Amino acid sequence: MERPDGPLIGFACAYTPLAVVSAAGFTPYRVHPLTEEPDRTGRILHDNICPHVKRILDRLLGGDLPSLAGMVFMNSCDAMRRLYDAWRAVPASAPAVLIDLPISADGLSVRFFAGELERLSRTLAGWGGRTFDPAELGRQIDRYNVQTGLIKALAERVAAGTLADGPARLQAAFNRAATAPVDETTASLRKLLAEETVSDPGGVPLYLFGNVLPDPEAFRLFAACGARVMASDLCTAGRLFQPLDAGSGRERLLDLAAALLGRRPCARSFDPGRPGGIADDVLAEARAAGCRGVICHTVKFCDPYLARLTAIRGTLQEAGMPFLVLEGDCTLRSIGQQRTRIEAFVEMLQ
Amino acid sequence: MMLEFFQEMERSIESSIRESRGVASPRKRYTLEVARLGRRLYSGEGKMAWCGVVAPFDLLTAMGVTSCFVEFVGAMVASTGAAGAFIETADQAGFSSDACSFHRSVLGAAMQNTMPVPDLLIGTSNPCSGGLAVIENLARHFSRPLTLLHIPQDQSGGNVAYLADQLRGLARFVTDHTGQPLDPERLRQAIANTNRVHAVGSEVYALARHCPSPATSKDLANFGIVMALFLGSDGSVEVAEAYRDAFRERIAAGKGGIPGEKVRLLWIQNRIQFRHPLEKMLEELYGAAIVIDELNDFNWDPIDPDEPFEGMAKRAIAIPFNGTIETRVEHLKKLARQYRVHGAVNPCNWGCRQGTGARGLIEAGLGSIGVPVLNLEVDCVDDRKFTEGQLRTRLEAFLEMLDGRPSPWQ
Known part of the structure; x- marks a missing residue:
């Protein structure tokens, strides 16, 4: 699949530095765990590995991927590291690199991560990309920031209920932004934003957080259950698109490293000075968005999220904020099975 | 309590x-x-x-x-x-x-x-x-x-x-x-103890490779991982020396850890931590000894007392669970060769993504040098989930399979 912004580089984690990939002349392509391929990963990975990872591997094993010039893995968790191992064990798979990812954003970690970004740049050059140019990286960061601004504006329209079929189309926009060249996405975002305003469909305002939920149909299901997702924090949604400080000159990678480590984190990252801080963050964001309840959607076997849910539940309970946890396997079928629970939760809040 | x-x-x-x-x-x-x-x-x-x-x-x-x-x-x-x-x-x-x-x-x-x-x-x-x-x-x-x-x-x-x-x-x-x-002097002393454990412990492992092994299946269970907790202390040196002396004596006396050792096994990752009869069954019914556990090895060099932090850093990085699966598989293959094992048992602890995640690649890696792997579905801590009959049947079938094939080391 030839793209105007260059060949595709696959990735699977919201910490992936898209601007570095683009600066090397490639188009980042998020390999979503959406596939009709049968589950065949058991011969390589244990069944207790998260379905996000298994479905990506299923896509590789089943030939359900576009042509990739390479694949970038972030060392975000055990499952992702095992996916890196498994990927390379599949004959004729695209070359892959594992970029190490610190846990927190202290000075030593930022410097280390900048070194990893530099290693990524060298690897991309080795895969046929352009050699690292700080100015080009700055330009790409600027482009992503423009795109991020448009996504934010779209998310605000969806929260206000003025875009028809807003939540599902916002997710579709996230998916497009994660797989298509920036200019293409930017144009489609502008088109969406220019659409006529519709009247507010109503629904119980909820905050949604978790990890992998890329299927737009899942958001239609939430809406059909009477839920209105006012704000969200998912790795297949806004977490990938957060504004970055482009920095300047030779320290650009250092600035980018600081920005990536310092932005809203996945559960696997945390500030040791604030253990369990994710619980307070979820509550604060839900309140800021005017939500009456919180839904967590996590894929099964995801240690970083599962291990933190108890603290989150405790904090929300203490604050009187109702909380629903949904576990899924990246299929619409698994979220569909939760319909009754979502409906009951929404009814309770009405 | x-x-x-x-x-x-x-x-x-x-x-x-x-x-x-x-x-x-x-x-x-x-x-x-x-x-x-x-x-x-x-x-x-x-x-x-x-x-x-x-x-x-x-x-x-x-x-x-x-x-x-x-x-x-x-x-x-x-x-x-x-x-x-x-x-x-x-x-x-x-x-x-x-x-x-x-x-x-x-x-x-x-x-x-x-x-x-x-x-x-x-x-x-x-x-x-x-x-x-x-x-x-x-x-x-x-x-x-x-x-x-x-x-x-x-x-x-x-x-x-x-x-x-x-x-x-x-x-x-x-x-x-x-x-x-x-206190730099106390650190120097602790590092000296660590290095002493490295030296004596390396000898312990070398002795354990002897055929028949002087070690019973239980002798070195959890040894490598728990010894890390004692590092720096005088007690750690005493423990290592006790093993070395006992293994030397057993070898000199021609005594194996178990009588009539027939099958030598490599145990991957962790042992089952609660009391269970399977290791005894392996020893008594099949003459099968667990001669080596994955973590019973020094993957690091003695620490330079003048650069202790760098040495400790290298040690932490070198644990075989770190890095890519190739590192881990190569380490397992090295152990399989050194200890001349006939097969390996991988108790895939439910809930352990890093350890059991890539078990297919471990199986393939050891298989490439002729060492078959038995993957067990087990919870190593929760004895309420212990299915003795199923595990016994699988272990018995594995041992029978090993009995019918030539040693990879002949």
Whole structure:
């Protein structure tokens, strides 16, 4: 699949530095765990590995991927590291690199991560990309920031209920932004934003957080259950698109490293000075968005999220904020099975 | 409860050693050190830290901090048969039953107030995401200061220096929270003990490779991973020397660890931590000895006393669970060759993503040198999930299969 912004580089984690990939002349392509391929990963990975990872591997094993010039893995968790191992064990798979990812954003970690970004740049050059140019990286960061601004504006329209079929189309926009060249996405975002305003469909305002939920149909299901997702924090949604400080000159990678480590984190990252801080963050964001309840959607076997849910539940309970946890396997079928629970939760809040 | 358990364990082993006029099996001396560590952890005396698996325990020993990785507690409560109740507490609090039971038992114990409150906590990114999360949860639960060590995946580039700098920061963190500065002389002594354990322990492992092996299946169970906790102490040297002397004697006397050793097995990752009859069954019915556990090895070089932080950094990075699966598989292949094993058993602990995740690649790697692998579905901590009959059948079938094929080393 030839793209105007260059060949595709696959990735699977919201910490992936898209601007570095683009600066090397490639188009980042998020390999979503959406596939009709049968589950065949058991011969390589244990069944207790998260379905996000298994479905990506299923896509590789089943030939359900576009042509990739390479694949970038972030060392975000055990499952992702095992996916890196498994990927390379599949004959004729695209070359892959594992970029190490610190846990927190202290000075030593930022410097280390900048070194990893530099290693990524060298690897991309080795895969046929352009050699690292700080100015080009700055330009790409600027482009992503423009795109991020448009996504934010779209998310605000969806929260206000003025875009028809807003939540599902916002997710579709996230998916497009994660797989298509920036200019293409930017144009489609502008088109969406220019659409006529519709009247507010109503629904119980909820905050949604978790990890992998890329299927737009899942958001239609939430809406059909009477839920209105006012704000969200998912790795297949806004977490990938957060504004970055482009920095300047030779320290650009250092600035980018600081920005990536310092932005809203996945559960696997945390500030040791604030253990369990994710619980307070979820509550604060839900309140800021005017939500009456919180839904967590996590894929099964995801240690970083599962291990933190108890603290989150405790904090929300203490604050009187109702909380629903949904576990899924990246299929619409698994979220569909939760319909009754979502409906009951929404009814309770009405 | 745990304090009394460890105190009683310590008393009875010391008494037994006294009665036998100082003569004791190496396993007894090892267990005595375990009891002493447990007693110190739970006594409330002195400074104490809960840690991740690859924390620098010799550095902490030198700074007067009794420290331990939390998985040790999971293993201990499993060995006493108490893990089930703690796991149930964690499950009822909302921790997923799909998570590692080493960690759930620790969280349950903390919720039941049977984990001592630490002075500080040290999380390590290696070996697993779950281990780091449990340390974060404990830091929140106990409201105690936490610091983190990010362990890079390999020793390339500036990775060793990066981790060494973190370890220097760790020493400052410990000083800040204990008031105990790092005494270079005490660190030097601790490192000397570490290096002595490395030298004697390497000899122990070399002796264990002998055919027949002087080790029983139980002798070196959990040895490598638990010895890391004793590093820097005089006790660690005594334990290593006890094993070396006992193995030398057994080999000189022509005695194998088990009579009539027929099958030599490699045990991958962790042993099943609660009491069970399977190892005895393997020994008695099939002459099968577990001659080597995956973590019974030194993947690191002795530490240069003039550059202790760099040496400790290299050691933390070198644990075979770190990095890519190739590193781990190559290590397992090395052990299989060194110990001339006929087969390997991989108890795939439910909930362990890092350890069992890529089991197909481990199986393929060992298979490439003619060593078959038996993957067992097991929970190594929660004895309520122990399905003895099923495991026995699978082990028996594996042993029968091994019996019908030539040794990979002929």
